[in-house]
Amino acid sequence: MTHLTFDDLYHVSLASLGSAADDWKEMVDQLETLATDARDGMVKQSEAARWAGVNADVTRPFVRKTGKEFGDAHAEAKAIWAMLRDAHKELAALQSALKQAVDIDAKHKFIQVTGLSDGTVSCVYLHRRDTNDVQTQAQLDYKDRLESRINKLIAQADDIDKSTAHALKTIHGGNSHDFGHAKYDSLDDAQSARAVQLARKSLAKYRDGDELSITELAELKRLFAQNSKDREFAVDFYKALGPKDALRFQAQIALDASAEGDKTQFKLAHSIQTSMGEALATATRPPTGKDDPNSAFREDRDYLGKAWQTELRRVGRAPLSFERKNARVEIRGYQVLGTLLRHGSYDKSFLTPVAEDMVTFERKQRWAWPGPHNSYAGLGVDRFGLNLDKDGGPGWDPMTGLLEGLSHSPEASTEFFNGSTGEGEHDGLKKISNLDYFLGDKDGKGTREWAYGAAGIKVSDTENFGKEALGHALESATSGRPYDSDAPAKNHTQEQADIFDSVVKRVAANPELFKGDGELAPIAGSLGNMSAEYMHDIQRVYAGGDDSGYIKDTGAQPDLSDYQDKYKLNKFLKTTAEDPEAYATITRAQEAVTSETLRNAIDNLGPNEDLGDAAETAVIPGARVEGNTAQGRADAIAAADDSVKKAEEYNDSLEAGDGWLGRFTDLGIGVIDNVPVAGDAAGWVIEDLREAILNHKAQSPEDAAQEVQENRDAYLVAEREKRAQEAKQSFYDSAARAGLDIHSDSVKGAATRVYNASYNANAVEKS
Incomplete structure (x- = not known):
């Protein structure tokens, strides 16, 4: 062709x-x-x-x-x-x-x-x-991006050319003496009709033990890749197929691609799966201004509304059977839907009811999600399943896909984790909050059972994928951004802050669940990200509030203000810091927020304010965070089978997250007098942060491991001394950039007070 x-x-x-x-x-x-x-x-x-x-x-x-x-x-x-x-x-x-x-x-x-x-x-x-014809890596990367961009434009034009030719041929029909063949209102309409035609052909072929050719799959891939975010195409496709046939079609191409091992077929099916998920998100998102249930709009063309979504939930609970090569798979519609939900950003009006229905069904029916029939074991296939992503497991547990969908759909995620299931009109279930369902109650009991293999046998890798997805969904729910987004932070809503507050208290009440080999340890990295997201609020708690106004306002605050809550926050930070990745993330956030707060304190010093008082106030909250995370790191090193390796993991994590520094300044942490840092100032902010963060490394993992094992308290005292000296130097740097005379008695006296305040605050109580 x-x-x-x-x-x-x-x-x-x-x-x-x-x-x-x-x-x-x-x-x-x-x-x-x-x-x-x-x-x-x-x-x-x-x-x-x-x-x-x-x-x-x-x-x-x-x-x-x-x-x-x-x-x-x-x-x-x-x-x-x-x-x-x-x-x-x-x-x-x-x-x-x-x-x-x-x-x-x-x-x-x-x-x-x-x-x-x-x-x-x-x-x-x-x-x-005028050059030596040697390009930098940045130049080579630009060239590659430009080449990819141009080739993508050519591929899109080729798709349009082919779709137009096919549509014109179909419109004309085979009888030149007769009008009235296919009627299309737009090219999107024609492309959607062709996609539906190929999907129906696939369904028909499958019943006869056959499947679409590579050429036909490639055409479908092009149609979906080009139109997955086009509302008319997406709505027409899913409306024409209906929920049941859409899920059957997706399941059969995924099962065939994963079972047969052909790389080309697998790649095409994976692309179709991704684009079908994005198209479903597009088709179920209410048009702007049309999400009012009392407003009138053409639901059949603009939106897959209540009737279609209700049918989808019915099909989601229903069994679907597939047979191929003397093997049989019996699954539920929701298991297929889970592979689609992984892709795209969904509106809460669609995703939250689906999520709650999936949880309700799972609660009512133990082992609701069957694995493959044992006869498939003879195929010798390593990655047979519904999910074609590299990560995420085979897809038999649809909660993994659902949670990944929530992780990219923050409004839905926030609404879901503030909601509950049970006490419905007909479900006969006890009311349980969705947060309790996944994290367990206040005693750590009743956490969801994860990841089934055949006959209900757990599969550890799949289980961890699901738990990591849970962490991602909680990040989304507490931040208001997709978990993997680099977008600037938004001020937190009360609903988001309430979820973070609940997570802190659950971790503090049941720390063993979240560290080491604990049931929910795979979400530790996400706990670190949530801590970074709420670092201003965490430091405000340790400041006993922020009457000074030095700590940036980031919207609604979690309710962690009383003495017991501070104890829980200590426990949460220590527990979370036992994960090297989380420790590094918290450290970056703490250093960035403390640096910002210290600059605000010095730059906004009033005529009657004491420099030492202001500086002490600014550094104490961060020192308390450092004290807790240092204890968590020491505990993890002491408990590790290989303490040296664990110490090296902490060092590696501190070195690996340089990208977070730019993100923190983008989030507004690099601010002077409420003006975002830019140019040379941004450079020194990031460079200072980088140096401060790397100072948390153990210069010798062997020595650090030995010190922790032989005398943990002495190790922590040495860490307090390092942090206090760094706080003192950071104060001098900020004072110099503010134009103060660092050799004056007032500045020197304030620096000594910063050292003492940091050293004492770093020694948080044991727990």
Whole structure:
């Protein structure tokens, strides 16, 4: 099959295509007039005539057919015009983007773009006399991104070309003497219809023990990749197939791809799975302004509304059976849905009811999610399953996919973890909060049973994938951002802060669940991220409130203010810090917030305020965080089978997270006088933070491990001394940048007070 090439798209004049579309629009208007005249004139007169005999039996049916043909001709012309109109519009936009990339972006960077025989391009830097023709890694990365961008534009144009050609052929039909074949309102409409046609073909073939060809799968992949975020395409596809056939189709291509081991087929099926998830998110997201249940809108075209979603939940609970090569798989619809929910950002009006229904069904039916039938064991397949992602397990446990979906859908996640199941009209279940269902009650009992294999046997890797997904969902629920987003932080809502508060208290009440080999230890990294997210609030708790105003306001605060809550916060931080990755994240956040708070204290010092008082107030909360995390690290090293290796893991984690420094400044932590840090100032903020963080490394993991094992208290005292000296130096640096004389008695006295305050605050109580 021929492909549209770079040269085709770059050099072609689209003027004739635009003219053809205009001509067909004129034809549509003329045929509409003829069709109206035929319907309201000739046909009406024929129907009204008092004919009998031959006129009644032959002439009247002939007139009816002729009138219908005029209508069909108008409909066909309208569909052809729609295809040409949309093809011209989209190809023109792609050609414009291509010329921007080639004529401006590439030339500006002295990059030559060359079309290759397979239709793609190659980008190379041109020889320049004023350089040695050696590019930096950043330049090479830019070239690769540009090449990928151009090739993507060509691939999109090729998809449009093929879809338009297929649609025009279908509209015309096989009988040139008859109008009235396929009718499309847009190119999206035609592409959706083709995707539905291929999906139905797949379902039919599967019943006969066959499957789509690689060529057909590739076409489906292109259709979905191009249109997964297009509302018209997504709604039309899922509306036409319906929930049951959509899930069956997804399940069978996933099972075949994972069972047969063909790399090409697997790659295509994986892409389709990803795009189908994104398309489902698109189709179930209420149009802007149309999420009011009392508003009127065309649900069948704009949105998969209540009726479709209700049917999806019914199908989700229902069994689905698949047979292939004398093997049988019996699963539930929700297990398939879980693989789709992993992809896309879902509206809470769709995802929260689905999540609550999945939990309710699981609570009512033990072992609700069956694994593969034992006869599949003979296939010798390593990764047979529904989920085609590299991570996340085989997909038999749909909660993993659901939680990953929540992790990318923060509004739904926040709503879900503030909600509960049980005490419904017909479920007969005790009311349990969704947070308790996954994390256990205040005594650590009743945590969800994770990851089933065949016959209910647990699979540890799959279990950990699910628990990590739980951590990701909690990050999303407490931050208001997708867990893996680099977007700036938002001020926290009370609902988000309440979830973090509940997580802190559950971890503090049952620390053994969350560390070492504990049942929920895989979420420790996420606990570290949540701690970083709420570091301003954590330090505000240790400050006993923030009457000074030095600590940045980040919205609603978790309720951790009384003495018992501070004790719980200590326990939470110590427990979380037993994970090296979480320890490093908390350390970065603590250093960044303390640095910001210290700068605010010095830069905003009032005329009657004492410098030493202000500096002490700024550093004490961070020192208390450091004291807790230092104890957690010492406990983890002491408990490890290989203490030296554990100490090395802490060092590696501190070195590996440099990207977090930029993120913290992006979150507004790098601020002076409420003005975001930029330019040289941003450089020294990040450099100071980097140095402070790396000072937390154990200079010798062997020595650190030995010190912890022989005299843990002496090790912690040495850490307190290091942190206090660093706090003193940080104060001097901030004072110098604020223009203060660091050799003056007042600054020196304040520095000594900072040292003492940090040293004493770092010695938090044992627990």
